[in-house]
Amino acid sequence: MTQDTIVTVLQLVVGLGLLNVWLVRSRSATAYRGGAATSLREEFAVYGLPVAVFYVVGVLKVSAGLLLVAGVWLDLPVRIAAGVVAALMVGALAMHVKVGDPVKKAIPATLMLAMSTAIALLAA
16 A cells, blocks of 8 residues: 555545544534533533634534545645644543543544544655
């Protein structure tokens, strides 16, 4: 598998993953939500974050997801989008630590951090 193929696969996994979480499953309970939250909005409340932060993070993640997916076919700032995702995942991990979540709940954020960092480092 070539480096370009790896980056393309990572872009699709990260981009579609973000869009799935924020547009399809934002109101669904998962085993990975912080604390006892049953939705994304509740998760931000568990972390003690204001509602405005929920909206800012949502816009950043959906925008980055769209850029990563569309960037497979178009010349878009994929490295910047991946860098934004990586920074947000560092914040997500910090929030899991802040509320004392078990390590299991941080697995998706850890994987997204690793994949988005790889995209930022390897994308042309």
